[in-house]
Amino acid sequence: MKVLLVGEFSRLHNSLKEGLQELGHEVSIVGHQDGFKNYPIDYPIKKKWDNGFLKKLKVGIHLLSGFDVSSYLTYRQFKKNQNHFAGYDVLQLINENSFYCNYFYEKKILKHLFKNNSKTFLLSSGYDYLNVKYCFETPNFKSVIQAYLLGRISTKSFENVLKFKTKSFKKLHQLIYSNIEGIIASDLDYHFPLLQNSKYLGLIPNPINTNKIDFQPLEIEDKLIIFHGINTANYHKKGNDFFEKALKIIESKYGNKVEIITTRDVPYAAYINSYNKAHILLDQTYAHDQGYNALEAMAKGKVVFTGAEQQFIEHYNLSAKVAINTIADVDYLVNELSFLIENPNEIIAIGKRARAFIEKEHDYIKIAERYIKTWSES
Template identity: 30%
Template sequence: MRILLFGDFSGIHKNLQEGLQELGYQSTLVSSGDGYKNLPSDISFSYDASKVFGHIYGRLKPFVFLPIFKGYDIVQLISPYYLRYKYFPASFYYYLLRKFNKKFFTAAAGMDPYFWRYGRLKMKYGPFDDFLKYDLNQKFCKFQLPDEFIFNEKIVSFSNGIIADCYEYGLSYEGHPNYKGYIPLPVNISKIKYQDNVPGKKLKIFHGLTRYGYKGTRHVEKAFEILSAKYPNQLDLKIDGRMPQNEYLKLVRDSNIVIDQTNSYGLGINGVSALAMGKIVLGGSEPEDLKAIGVENSPVINIIPNHKSIVNAIESLLIRKKEIQRIGYESRKYTEKVHSHLIVAKKYLSIWNSN
């Protein structure tokens, strides 16, 4: 079986590819590097956006490579918005990928109009308002436009299936005839070294800064302000980010506790990677997400978009400081059980083969 993984966000497809390859499947990854993260791929669509010619080249490059994107058994698109550029015929390009290959699947792996139209109505909380206010500094975004919903619907409707990589995105597509289910995020366990999480004099707590509003960083900042005043000799608090993935992971390795995000029902890929290292992770661990995954409990400490939930969680860990090493070990075991790239790859293969 030949598999083309088209596009990548936060290394989701890269980790999936490594799982597929270890299982003996031939797979090719096409990616633009996901911006400053500089993610690796087999074929790169990256270009220099600071130059006019770079933009032109960026629009032409996918068509230059199109002749070799033929004859695959499976093509999986990371999101309809991977190549949704101005002056680029994305829907036509995806149609050609569908036409030239046996099966075409779309991953629900990022914000899209379905998430904004349906997910927003179904979720008890989410990133929508803070994303508009802090990340875009506006009251409206393109995902709310009718034309964008039509584009989104067109792509997922000619797909053989839609596969969500988080609970919220899956919730957004529930009821769509092509929705095939939610598969947890994959991480390559063999590449992430576990180390015992032994606290020093101070608990080291880290929050990665990517999308300030979307991730709920303002709640973390407020919590850190309170905690630093109350526990100056017991806590080492750090917020940093917008750096290549390898540099980010170095900061995670030096921490005892990682705060992933406050606006999500489950973890993002960075939170899962922190779990695999043996870190205590604060983030999404809502009952709805755990039920969808098929587990009864998780070592992840659930937080909501409220600074008090973060303060309470950290204060509890200060009291239970002797338990941190044990919880860190449970974090690793949970990742091996739920997020192993091999286990996740088998779940994708099951859906691809049966649809």
């Protein structure tokens, strides 16, 4: 099977590609190299006019005329290489705005892809029209939109989510849905909003290539090491403000019993190794399930503070913790961290269970097989 994966922002498509290749399929990825993360892309689209004077000029042009220079330049790069993006058995979009273009140029790119490839599928692995609609209409549903509704996130920094509420992105959603075979969710946060959708094909967990991630059983000798990696652009969306407040209390409470490592905007290749000596990793506060960073840390055997709600426990039929469910509450975080610091044997046990869980439920070859089955039967 010949497969084109469109978009990459978490290493999901790279791990899926590796699994598909192990099964003998031909796979390529096209998309933007996502800022500082810099994931491998076969056909990279470069962000141009993205800093300095050219960025200011781009913003000025958009304010005066409404013309989106970034979208136009992305379309030009796609057009230049469009012969590489035809003749695939399966095309999979990572979300409803895989090229980060406005409606006019995203539509032009997508129409070429729909016309020149056999089957198209959509992933729900981030915010999209239906997910955002559901979260706003169901404010009790645990999501980052709760933080926005409470005023913790500014409208300006939330534009990449709010855009899916606009008329143009509703039109883009309708265009995509009229051309896809179906939609696949990558975890429970995207699964629940799609349950009543006629094109929903089900949840396929994120693929993790454990061959590339070494497991080291946790050993606690002198200090307990806590890692907090911050992506500045997503600071409030991940709940980093709650983590930082909790860590100040923990540092004051336990002193030299703990070591806290904090990084900001580290490239993926460095980030994945920056927490190797840590016992605990702080990931995010607004999720039901684990995203990619959390899963990779769990594969290393770390104790991860992330989404692990009751629905997650029931879905995977778990009898013991494989991660620490996390909420946006400083006292809760302090209590959970304190329990682990005072019960180090529990840290070691959770770390072992975390790795076993990843191997059982997220193995990249087993997940690739599930994709092939879903694509073939749809």
